[in-house]
Amino acid sequence: MAEPSTFSSARAAFLGGVRSALTSVFLLVLGGTYIGIGALAHDFGFSAWWLALSTVLVWAAPAQVILLSALGAGSALFEAAIAVTLSAIRLFPMVVALLPLLRDEKRRLSHLLLPTHFTSVSMWVESLRLLPALPREWRLAFCNGLSVGYLSTAVAFGFVGFYLAAGLPTLLAGALLFLTPMSFLLSTARGARAMVDRGALLLGLVIGPVLAWYHVELDLMWTGIVGGTLAYAVHRMREAAS
Amino acid sequence: MSALGDLSPYLVLILVGFLPNEVWRLLGLVLARGLNEDSEWVVWSRAVATAILAGVIAKLVLFSAGALAAIPLAVRIGATGAGFVAFLAIRRSIFAGVLVGEAVLLLGGFFFAR
Numbered sequence: 001m002a003e004p005s006t007f008s009s010a011r012a013a014f015l016g017g018v019r020s021a022l023t024s025v026f027l028l029v030l031g032g033t034y035i036g037i038g039a040l041a042h043d044f045g046f047s048a049w050w051l052a053l054s055t056v057l058v059w060a061a062p063a064q065v066i067l068l069s070a071l072g073a074g075s076a077l078f079e080a081a082i083a084v085t086l087s088a089i090r091l092f093p094m095v096v097a098l099l100p101l102l103r104d105e106k107r108r109l110s111h112l113l114l115p116t117h118f119t120s121v122s123m124w125v126e127s128l129r130l131l132p133a134l135p136r137e138w139r140l141a142f143c144n145g146l147s148v149g150y151l152s153t154a155v156a157f158g159f160v161g162f163y164l165a166a167g168l169p170t171l172l173a174g175a176l177l178f179l180t181p182m183s184f185l186l187s188t189a190r191g192a193r194a195m196v197d198r199g200a201l202l203l204g205l206v207i208g209p210v211l212a213w214y215h216v217e218l219d220l221m222w223t224g225i226v227g228g229t230l231a232y233a234v235h236r237m238r239e240a241a242s
Numbered sequence: 243m244s245a246l247g248d249l250s251p252y253l254v255l256i257l258v259g260f261l262p263n264e265v266w267r268l269l270g271l272v273l274a275r276g277l278n279e280d281s282e283w284v285v286w287s288r289a290v291a292t293a294i295l296a297g298v299i300a301k302l303v304l305f306s307a308g309a310l311a312a313i314p315l316a317v318r319i320g321a322t323g324a325g326f327v328a329f330l331a332i333r334r335s336i337f338a339g340v341l342v343g344e345a346v347l348l349l350g351g352f353f354f355a356r
Contacts, residue, residue, distance in 0.1 A: 029336060043308035050251055057260040062295045067259045069298060072307070077249075077258050085262035087294050089287040095270025109271070116271040117264070165309070171351045173309035175344055181302040182322060182343040186329045186336040188295055200289040201296045208297020209304045220294055227293030232286045 013138035017145020020130065026122040027153060029187065033061050034154045036179030038161020040065065043177060044072025048162045055155050060120050062087050065180055066220065083220035094124045101131045102140050111140060118147035121191075195238070199231030317350030 007013040021027070034055070041051040046068065058064050063084045070080035095116055102115055115127075123146055130146075131139050165173045192198045204227040211219035249257075302310075303318050310318070325343020332338040 032340065043310075046251070050255060053252070054255055054259055057255065058263050060263055062291075062298075063259065063263045065302075066294070066298050067255075069302065071254065071258070077254065081258045081262045083294060084259060085265065087291050088263040088266045090266075090291045091263070092266040092270045092287070093284045095267050096273070099271065112271060116267050119267055119270070170309045170312050171348065171355060174306075174311075174313045174351060175348050177302075177306070177308065177310040178313075178318070178321065178344060178347050179340065181299045182325050182340050183336060184295060185299050185322065185326065186339045188292060188299070189326070189329065190334055190336060192292065194285075196285060196289050197292050200292040204293035204296025205300045207293070209300045211297075212301050212305060220297055223297035224290040224294035227296070228286065228290030231289045231293065235285070235289075 007134075007138045007142075010138065010141040013134075013141035014145035014148075016138075017142040017147075018149040019145075020126070020142075021146045021149025021153070024122075024126060026126065026150070029183070030122055030150060030153055031157045032179055032183055034157035035161035035164065036176060036183065037061060037064055037068070038158040038163075039165035039173065039176035040068050040072075040161075040180055041158070042162045042165040043173075044068050046072070048159055051158050051162060052155050055158055056151065058084075059118065059151060059154075060088060060091065061154075062184070065184065070220065079218050079221070082218060083224070086221060086224045091119055094121075095119050098124060098127055101127065102143060104136050104140070115140065115143050115147065118144070118151070120150075122150050123147045194235075196231050196235035199234055200228050203227035203231055312355055313347060313351040314354050317347060317354055320350060321347035 007016055037055075038048075038051060041048070054064055054067065058067065066083050066087050067080060070083055071077075075083075098115065098119055099112055102112060123143075126146060127143050131143060134142055161176060161179075165176050168176065188201055189198075192201050204223055207227045208219065208223040211222055216222060303322050304315070306313075306318060321343045324346040325339045328342035329335065329339030
């Protein structure tokens with residue numbers, strides 16, 4: 001990659017961001033994830049364009065998987081919305097951590113709307129890694145280019161997964177659908193460095209299906225609140241004990 | 243999509259997908275100053291989000307729909323376990339874990355599919 005500080009214009013910085021996205025290791029993970037989500041959308045009877053728009057508007061793979069599976073399984077709209085919003089709380093601290101890197105005396109708040117909307121795991125990890133080395137004036141354009149690169153990749157692979165699932169024999173279509181739980185389990189496990197996150201992962205894996213098995217109303221919301229709070233309580237008690 | 247009722251799927255996407263998700267980003271934009279990433283509130287919210295996602299993952303494997311449901315439950319659980327073990331064994335590589343999980347699923351599905 002070219003030395004990032006040599007950009008001559010905002011346009012060059014934007015293209016530099018796109019290039020950085022298309023050559024990043026996240027591209028493979030993102031491609032696999034959205035192939036799986038595309039297959040899921042097909043399986044639950046959504047249209048390919050609905051999925052594409054959901055990728056642009058929601059732009060958070062976990063929320064999209066929750067949305068697809070809740071709506072597809074016939075959950076109440078209210079219940080799906082609660083589960084989506086609980087899964088999205090983590091975006092709040094991410095935005096809080098990202099924006100100070102992009103802020104600049106001349107820019108108004110409205111300039112930060114796009115990077116705010118684009119904030120998601122892949123873009124956030126790469127932005128925090130790459131932006132500090134850039135001159136402040138090019139950061140916003142670079143960050144937007146990076147996001148557009150990731151987002152277009154996700155939309156494209158969503159279509160790929162959707163039409164693959166439509167055309168493949170059952171066994172292979174099943175394997176595509178399996179991409180989502182498998183890759184999410186591993187990426188969540190990898191991201192869960194702190195004990196509290198590992199506890200929450202384990203508790204969610206157990207509580208989620210139990211509540212679903214007994215047809216508890218708002219099962220996803222309770223999985224999050226009960227599992228997350230239990231894991232947090234254990235973490236506080238361990239801290240107090242040490 | 244029976245729960246959609248008479249609402250247009252695109253309206254549902256805005257109301258149930260976009261807005262409940264976006265509100266947290268906008269809140270971050272408005273309140274961006276002075277929140278520590280290690281604050282207790284952030285730790286709790288991350289734990290809640292992780293537990294929800296874990297619940298969804300488990301439900302997708304255990305109560306599969308469509309094409310994945312044609313592969314027996316024992317194979318789905320075995321493949322998930324094998325993928326996870328491979329992930330732990332091979333330098334916590336997501337790629338290796340997914341590859342092994344998928345291979346076990348395909349083999350199991352091939353021999354035991356209903």
